[in-house]
Amino acid sequence: MSGINWNECSVDFGEASYPYYFGEDCLDRIVASMAGYGADRFLVVTDDNVLQLHGEKLLPALARVAPVDVFSRPAGDGAKSLHNLGACLEQAIAAGASRQSVVVAFGGGVPGNLAGVVASLLFRGVRLVHIPTTTVAAMDSVISLKQAINSTHGKNHIGTYRTPEAVYFDAGLLSTLPSKQLRSGLCEATKNCLAIRPQSIAQMRDRLAAGDLASPQTLLWLLEESLEAKCSVMAQDTYEQRAGLILEYGHTVGHAVEMCDQRLRGSDGLSHGEAVMLGMLAAARISNAMGALDDAAVAVHEELARALGVGTEMPGGLLIEDVMDVVRVDNKRGYLTVSGEEAAMVLLGRLGVPLGSHDLPLTAVPLGIVKEAVATLVPDNQ
Ligand SMILES: NC(=O)c1ccc[n+]([C@@H]2O[C@H](COP(=O)([O-])OP(=O)(O)OC[C@H]3O[C@@H](n4cnc5c(N)ncnc54)[C@H](O)[C@@H]3O)[C@@H](O)[C@H]2O)c1
Structure with a gap:
């Protein structure tokens, strides 16, 4: 720019x-x-x-x-x-x-x-x-x-x-724009790297390490990356109801954490991107627990969260059960038939590759496994 x-x-x-x-x-x-x-x-x-x-x-x-x-x-x-x-x-x-x-x-x-x-x-x-x-x-x-x-x-x-x-x-x-909100958009861009374009992870690392995230060059790169990632999946799925659901990576637990935090702290709470990053950490750990995503890929999630400078734990005061109540009514329900004891989630089998099919990248996850992953986000001192 x-x-x-x-x-x-x-x-x-x-x-x-x-x-x-x-x-x-x-x-x-x-x-x-x-x-x-x-x-x-x-x-x-x-x-x-x-x-x-x-x-x-x-x-x-x-x-x-x-x-x-x-x-x-x-x-x-x-x-x-x-x-x-x-x-x-x-x-x-x-x-x-x-x-x-x-x-x-x-x-x-x-x-x-x-x-x-x-x-x-x-x-x-x-x-x-x-x-x-x-x-x-x-x-x-x-x-x-x-x-x-x-x-x-x-x-x-x-x-x-x-x-x-x-x-x-x-x-x-x-x-x-405050730094926290600037980084929020970078969390969504990181999601695109992890779930759709892992070939861009190295450049994301370099950009984050270099700092100056508000520079026109970085903003332009982010815009190009986002357009590339989103248009590539939405070309065949304009309304994000099939393959485009990959863009919901991290959003099941992320949205639940965002909503619970909003109820507690209003606009002073987590940014949207921070919540999605927590949701991606949970999704990666769930996929790992289900024998899909390997330890190295989970570590890449954690490393990028640290490089982004966003928290890897939920804010104090958030209750696991409250988060789970919102997970239960996640708006992806119905795209995949799941039982009352499961959530339909976007998980990765590998970086850039969804678990399940590219055409419908959703997996039925037992709520007990989701809850264990949410528990890993609770701060040690809570
Ligand atoms: N497909 C979609 O439609 C889609 C995708 C991603 C996110 N979302 C939604 O977007 C929302 C999150 O968006 P957001 O993070 O932009 O939230 P937001 O609109 O609340 O903005 C975040 C904060 O930044 C402030 N702000 C905005 N512009 C500013 C500026 N130029 N300078 C200083 N402060 C500024 C706002 O007042 C607010 O406090 C969520 O509700 C999420 O669900 C929708």
């Missing part, structure tokens, strides 16, 4: 395709491009941090194109709620939204997902654009059609698929 003010690539997922524009300090170009939509108004979905840090850079310029309504909530996964979905839809309609309106997701994966569901439901579907401001959003959630909010029972239970008109990524917006 260094020296590149404006660039474009295409996200191609078989049936769906959309442009991904990226550059540095390019909000003027973004607004100029969005002026081409002929929108009668923009509904900007964001969170209070992003609004405070970057709202002034985008909103006045956008308002010169069409009226802007802002829906903002306190940051954190708790914002992905049915309550906020309803409130956002009502606000949009009260403000005068029409089928010609455009929903703008401005922020991380949380506002992005909420905006995606809103764009799907408002008048049975209006246009959606993403302006991601976190590594998770820029490198992961916008490279997917999945849009979801949480139920009170678990993560991403209520959702839709929505193809955006475009993604606009201004790397300059990431200059304010």
